[in-house]
Amino acid sequence: GAVVSQHPSWVICKSGTSVKIECRSLDFQATTMFWYRQFPKQSLMLMATSNEGSKATYEQGVEKDKFLINHASLTLSTLTVTSAHPEDSSFYICSATPQGNRGGYGYTFGSGTRLTVV
Amino acid sequence: LAKTTQPISMDSYEGQEVNITCSHNNIATNDYITWYQQFPSQGPRFIIQGYKTKVTNEVASLFIPADRKSSTLSLPRVSLSDTAVYYCLVGGATNKLIFGTGTLLAVQP
Numbered sequence: 001g002a003v004v005s006q007h008p009s010w011v012i013c014k015s016g017t018s019v020k021i022e023c024r025s026l027d028f029q030a031t032t033m034f035w036y037r038q039f040p041k042q043s044l045m046l047m048a049t050s051n052e053g054s055k056a057t058y059e060q061g062v063e064k065d066k067f068l069i070n071h072a073s074l075t076l077s078t079l080t081v082t083s084a085h086p087e088d089s090s091f092y093i094c095s096a097t098p099q100g101n102r103g104g105y106g107y108t109f110g111s112g113t114r115l116t117v118v
Numbered sequence: 119l120a121k122t123t124q125p126i127s128m129d130s131y132e133g134q135e136v137n138i139t140c141s142h143n144n145i146a147t148n149d150y151i152t153w154y155q156q157f158p159s160q161g162p163r164f165i166i167q168g169y170k171t172k173v174t175n176e177v178a179s180l181f182i183p184a185d186r187k188s189s190t191l192s193l194p195r196v197s198l199s200d201t202a203v204y205y206c207l208v209g210g211a212t213n214k215l216i217f218g219t220g221t222l223l224a225v226q227p
Contacts, residue, residue: 006161034214043205044162044217093161095215107215109154109161 002028004096006110013084013117021079021113023094029074030096034107035067038091050077074099084117091115122206127222136193138221140206143187148210151182151189156203156220165204166191193223201225 003026013019023033031052036044048069049057056069066088068080077096081088095109123141130136142151150169154162166173168180168189179192193200203220 004161036217043219046214046216049214091159095161108164112159112161114159 002096002098002108004094004108004110006094006113008113009111010114011116013115015085015117016083018080018082019084019115021081021092021094021115023077023079023096023110025075025096025098025108028096028098030077031074031099033071033077033094033096035069035077035079036093036095038093038112044093047079052077081115084115086117089115089117121216122208122218124204124206124218124221126219127224129224129226130196131226132197133195136196136200136223136225138191138193138204138206138223139188140191141188142206142208145186145208146210149208150210151180151186152207152209153178153180153189153191154205154207156205162205196223196225198225198227 005024005026007022011019033050035047037047038044046059047062047067050069050071052071052074058064066082068082071077091112091114093109093112095107097107150167152167153165155165156162166175166178166180168182170182170186173180181190201224203222205217205220207215
């Protein structure tokens with residue numbers, strides 16, 4: 001089945017530094033990947049849609065200069081949290097679906113990255 | 119994008135059948151209905167997907183009435199390990215996934 005790998009699973013960084021999170025589709029190609037953020041006891045909030053070879057599309061209220069997304073290949077998308085601050089501490093999750101997925105909606109999610117900014 | 123409405127929480131006991139209903143009054147013709155399960159500090163896991171009538175797999179059944187304005191996820195004989203948040207989503211291929219509040223299912227011994 002489709003597998004999405006997310007790395008790292010957790011990271012602690014100092015305030016003001018940048019952190020990169022990787023999302024890889026291991027056994028399929030994905031032209032589109034999605035990035036979510038989830039705060040404790042809340043639902044997943046879509047941050048942006050990552051498109052291979054083009055600029056990401058950000059949801060309203062998400063700072064594109066703070067959350068840099070790069071989707072350089074059909075199997076890799078990265079999210080970089082720049083100049084991280086404690087309020088950026090959250091659980092970040094990516095998802096993807098095989099290229100050309102039709103007739104359905106079965107996206108696969110990564111295991112998530114717990115970011116703690118101190 | 120169709121908005122979904124689910125109960126915030128449900129309680130059950132081990133061995134019981136649990137039915138979680140989701141309302142999606144604005145579902146579009148080409149939208150599918152998909153349910154995901156999420157445990158704390160993990161990404162959502164696909165449970166089941168359907169378009170109409172009934173779909174069954176090894177873990178759950180999905181019932182969709184003819185008007186498709188709602189759907190019911192049925193979990194047979196739940197166990198403690200089924201305690202999780204269950205999300206109902208609707209959309210077509212390549213639609214971005216917008217999560218609602220989900221339903222926190224608490225299974226007690």
